[in-house]
Each structure stands twice: as structure tokens, then as C-alpha cells.
Amino acid sequence: MKKKILILPSLFFFLVLSIFFYLLIIERNPSEIQSNLINKKIPIFEAESLFKNEKFISSNEFKNEITLVNFFATWCRPCRDEHIYIKRFANEKDLKVIGINYKDNPKKTIKWLKDLGNPYKDILIDKNGKIAIDWGVYGIPETFIINSNGIIKYRHVGPITNKIYKKINLIIKKNE
Amino acid sequence: MNRYIPVKFILIIIAISLTQLISNFSFAVEPDEILKNPKYELRARNISKNIRCMVCQNQSIDESNAPLAKDLRILIREKIKEGNKDEEIYKFLTDRYGDFILLKPPLNSKNLILWFLPFIFLILGIYVVFYHNKKSA
Numbered sequence: 001m002k003k004k005i006l007i008l009p010s011l012f013f014f015l016v017l018s019i020f021f022y023l024l025i026i027e028r029n030p031s032e033i034q035s036n037l038i039n040k041k042i043p044i045f046e047a048e049s050l051f052k053n054e055k056f057i058s059s060n061e062f063k064n065e066i067t068l069v070n071f072f073a074t075w076c077r078p079c080r081d082e083h084i085y086i087k088r089f090a091n092e093k094d095l096k097v098i099g100i101n102y103k104d105n106p107k108k109t110i111k112w113l114k115d116l117g118n119p120y121k122d123i124l125i126d127k128n129g130k131i132a133i134d135w136g137v138y139g140i141p142e143t144f145i146i147n148s149n150g151i152i153k154y155r156h157v158g159p160i161t162n163k164i165y166k167k168i169n170l171i172i173k174k175n176e
Numbered sequence: 177m178n179r180y181i182p183v184k185f186i187l188i189i190i191a192i193s194l195t196q197l198i199s200n201f202s203f204a205v206e207p208d209e210i211l212k213n214p215k216y217e218l219r220a221r222n223i224s225k226n227i228r229c230m231v232c233q234n235q236s237i238d239e240s241n242a243p244l245a246k247d248l249r250i251l252i253r254e255k256i257k258e259g260n261k262d263e264e265i266y267k268f269l270t271d272r273y274g275d276f277i278l279l280k281p282p283l284n285s286k287n288l289i290l291w292f293l294p295f296i297f298l299i300l301g302i303y304v305v306f307y308h309n310k311k312s313a
Contacts, residue, residue: 013300033274130247133248133272136273139230
């Protein structure tokens with residue numbers, strides 16, 4: 001009985017050690033901070049649109065269809081790198097793609113989109129970064145997937161790569 | 177000649193300490209950000225000292241020159257001017273960025289294990305040592 005009692009702490013110690021080891025070997029980015037908005041409603045905000053004359057009111061949008069929200073800027077090099085994937089989402093998938101132009105020059109953005117192509121159904125202007133704060137953004141590019149009920153299901157920080165593109169596709173399929 | 181070395185050494189130590197002291201007082205708030213009402217400004221500074229700069233290494237937004245830190249400092253000041261209480265401002269920020277944005281995270285069910293695991297290990301260690309000693313005696 002006494003021996004058993006002595007074994008228990010060692011077992012507990014190895015259990016904790018195994019958990020740490022598991023966390024080390026699984027595929028994850030420990031520096032990426034998980035969004036606090038996952039499984040929550042999208043933030044309520046209003047914004048100017050780059051191309052449309054009417055105001056974008058978030059409570060009127062994000063309904064009945066899956067939406068991809070992408071925070072980008074022309075001065076952000078990784079945004080240029082991921083643009084090809086944003087275009088693929090807009091062309092190949094049945095989803096609405098909305099861009100939020102973060103602290104940028106509208107003229108430069110229009111030229112940038114002319115050169116690279118415009119995959120966005122609407123582009124909102126976040127002149128002073130307040131919309132980004134509302135979404136808990138801390139570094140662009142950032143991409144969010146919102147389901148047809150206006151619930152945020154996924155957030156990716158950094159440029160979309162082929163691997164992330166596949167991952168987002170799976171998430172879209174799950175939420176269809 | 178040699179008797180001057182300790183004096184030099186002491187002077188170097190004082191210089192280093194002063195540099196450290198000055199660096200501790202440094203902050204990134206720019207003149208245009210400062211509120212006219214000193215009470216409001218003090219509140220903003222106190223909140224900013226508790227808010228983590230999300231893109232820096234263990235710095236508060238009060239000390240950081242990062243653009244996001246500046247945006248958050250301005251936002252905090254706006255919220256104070258709008259009449260928000262400190263708790264409401266903290267809630268606004270944690271709702272969006274999680275408890276990670278607080279430099280002193282509160283004790284809750286998500287981080288309970290982090291707070292108590294060292295104590296559990298300490299108790300287990302004492303127990304094992306105590307039991308082992310008792311047995312060998």
C-alpha cells in the first residue's frame with residue numbers, strides 16, 4: 001500500500017511530462033494568439049466603402065452566406081503574397097469576400113487592386129485602425145471566416161499559404 | 177594609480193544604475209495624446225500600464241512605440257472621455273484580445289492549472305522527501 005502511494009506522485013509527474021511533450025510535437029504555432037472572438041458574433045461597426053457610396057453597416061451584412069474577411073494594406077508585403085489565395089477563394093468558392101483596408105492610402109489601394117486584381121465584393125476603409133481593434137487584430141494580414149449566422153469560426157494571423165488555404169477550405173466545408 | 181580603480185568602478189556602477197532608473201521611467205506617450213484633464217490622464221496612464229503591447233516582448237502599451245500600442249492608448253483616452261469606467265475599458269479590451277492583453281492575467285478556470293501546478297509539485301516533492309527520509313530512518 002505504501003509503495004503504491006509513493007508511485008502515485010511519479011505517475012502524476014510523468015503524466016504532466018507527457019502532456020508537455022505532446023504539446024511540443026503537435027503542429028501548432030505557440031506564438032499565435034488565439035482569437036477571443038471565435039464562436040462569437042461579429043463586432044458591430046460601420047465603415048466607409050472604397051468603391052460604394054453607401055456606408056457599410058455590419059449588422060446588415062454577414063447574413064445567409066459564409067463570409068471571408070481579410071485585413072490587408074498595400075504597404076504590407078505578406079498581403080501581396082497571399083493575394084493569389086484571396087482571389088482563389090473569391091473565384092472558386094461560394095463565399096463572400098470582404099476586404100478591410102488597414103491604415104492605407106485609398107489611391108494606392110485602387111492602383112494595387114488594378115494591378116493584382118480585385119477579389120473583394122466590398123472594401124472597407126479602416127483609416128485609423130479602429131475596426132481592426134474591434135476585431136482583435138494585432139498584425140496584418142489577418143483572415144476571418146464567418147458562418148451564415150454571423151458567427152466567427154476561424155482566424156488566421158499572417159499570410160495565407162497553400163497549407164492554410166487547404167485548412168480554410170475544410171473550415172468552409174464544415175460550415176456550409 | 178591602483179587606488180583610483182575602486183572610485184572608477186563605483187562611478188561605472190552609479191552610471192549603469194542611473195541608466196536603468198531612467199529607462200524604468202521611460203514611456204511612449206506622445207504630447208498630442210495627453211488629455212487636458214489630469215485626472216483622466218492619470219487614469220489612462222494607469223490602465224495603459226496594465227495593458228500588454230500585443231506586438232512587443234513583455235512591454236506595456238504605456239512604454240511601447242508600436243503603432244498598435246499608440247492606437248490602444250488613444251482608444252483608452254477616448255473611452256475615458258466618453259465616460260466609460262476603468263472596468264468597462266478593461267472588458268472592452270479583453271473581449272477582443274482575451275486575458276493575454278492584461279499584463280497581470282486574472283485567476284480563472286482556463287489558467288487555474290498554471291497557477292497551482294507549482295504548488296502541487298512542491299507538495300508532492302515534500303511528501304516524497306519526507307516519506308523517503310522516514311523510511312531510511
